[in-house]
């Protein structure tokens with residue numbers, strides 16, 4: 068007989084030693100066991116119920132998470148600014164389209180979902196779309212089209228898009244969906260194009276800039292070397308642009324620059340025109356163009372730029388100088404070609420501006436000479452190669468009233484180098500500041516030693532006004548030398564006032580306040596001498612010697628001198644005429660009531676020893692001074 072182990076134990080526990088079963092005890096034990104079993108079952112039921120509830124919760128949460136994830140993905144797809152669509156891979160019916168897609172196609176999704184391309188687009192577009200879809204489905208490879216013109220949609224055909232289509236397979240690997248994205252890249256491509264344009268063009272004139280010019284020149288050189296062709300490089304520089312800019316201000320200067328650039332580009336007849344900085348331009352002429360044609364074009368450019376330009380109610384006159392170099396005759400690489408075109412330009416400017424010059428080999432030499440002279444100039448001051456010459460200034464009746472100090476450079480091997488040659492170089496490299504200070508000191512020291520209190524006039528370069536502390540150095544020189552300020556006259560050209568006009572004017576006022584006299588040099592040769600007369604109370608006007616030397620030859624010069632004199636008299640400014648060489652010139656000036664004169668007639672520039680009697684020094688006194 069088999070019996071449940073629990074019942075056997077309960078019978079054992081209810082049986083006494085004689086083998087009698089105590090039924091009451093057994094019933095109690097069995098009853099307790101049943102109750103325990105009931106409790107267990109209830110516990111199990113509760114646990115099961117809890118488990119089921121937990122499972123149901125978990126499932127519900129998973130469903131909600133799934134829903135939320137779906138909604139999240141949907142909202143992303145819906146809000147991304149790129150058109151997204153999905154189609155059934157079998158027949159290309161649209162099954163999904165986001166908001167950007169609606170915008171791109173120009174129709175609500177209801178009008179597209181469930182429909183094939185044929186039911187939505189015109190035939191010729193549907194054909195293309197279907198063909199692309201088939202290709203992706205058949206090959207299984209994604210399709211990517213970059214920067215192509217929009218073929219469908221309402222934004223117009225000027226939009227550029229990147230589009231991508233790829234195949235999605237089901238669990239068994241069969242094609243299920245075609246998913247596509249279309250990104251409108253018009254703005255990006257336009258911006259990239261704009262940035263690239265800015266990098267290669269000059270912002271003011273919109274002409275290609277230096278870097279674009281260098282790139283194009285490089286290509287032209289390569290091509291010309293391969294094809295054995297020739298071409299011309301033109302280096303151009305606007306004449307007097309800086310003056311116009313300074314006198315009328317930068318906004319007018321900008322307008323003028325733009326107008327000049329437009330004229331150049333128009334007249335250049337398709338040649339490559341670049342603005343390489345400031346008022347400098349370069350032009351690359353077409354291959355195998357003849358010298359005559361290049362010359363004709365360059366002359367046309369000079370003429371067209373020389374014509375009056377009306378900008379912002381101002382009438383301006385600028386000019387153009389042009390230097391020309393040919394590949395391969397004048398250089399086979401960019402550096403040589405450009406340097407030679409620049410040398411030719413430099414010659415054109417030096418010969419009076421408004422000119423066209425072809426490069427010639429001796430210009431190269433000239434450029435090298437210039438560099439050598441620059442080099443020597445640096446040594447000149449420390450090696451005491453400079454001298455100050457003095458030229459007398461007199462009343463028209465001949466009475467000497469002072470001297471002009473004129474710088475001379477006695478070079479150890481070249482001999483006397485004309486100031487016209489080395490002063491511009493010293494201005495270019497800034498040495499004029501030190502040299503000018505040296506001249507001032509020498510002139511003041513010399514004048515302070517004269518027994519007669521004559522005046523001494525010293526030329527100041529515009530560069531001395533821009534760099535260094537001119538006021539302090541003049542002040543110190545006057546203290547050092549003991550020269551009375553009223554005996555010092557500084558001669559300035561209008562170049563001093565061009566540039567930072569206010570600063571120069573204030574400096575002149577402070578110098579005048581010290582008692583120094585200010586003379587306007589080269590009157591009549593500049594651009595706006597007259598306008599400067601009203602800005603500052605000059606102590607003297609110096610009529611340029613070009614008018615005096617032409618007095619007898621051209622009646623216009625006499626008229627100009629008369630006009631300057633009458634203007635100066637009206638303004639009560641004394642006038643000195645320079646370059647007076649003949650008695651006839653002196654007599655004319657005397658008749659016209661010109662106050663003073665300077666020139667070979669009175670005396671040539673020379674070492675002061677030549678004029679000791681005029682300054683009141685006896686030779687003996689000088690020797691033992």
Ligand SMILES: Nc1nc2c(ncn2[C@@H]2O[C@H](COP(=O)(O)O[C@H]3[C@@H](O)[C@H](n4cnc5c(=O)[nH]c(N)nc54)O[C@@H]3COP(=O)(O)O)[C@@H](O)[C@H]2O)c(=O)[nH]1
Nearest residue numbers: 473474486487506526527528588646647648665666667672
């Ligand atoms: N910034 C400085 N400029 C200076 C200084 N020294 C001279 N210069 C300038 O150099 C230019 C040429 O000067 P230079 O060769 O000395 O010529 C002067 C005279 O020699 C010349 N002159 C005088 N009289 C006559 C004459 O009767 N005939 C004739 N053909 N030439 C004559 O004129 C020049 C004087 O020029 P200016 O100063 O305009 O009165 C010249 O521009 C000088 O200014 C210097 O230290 N600093």
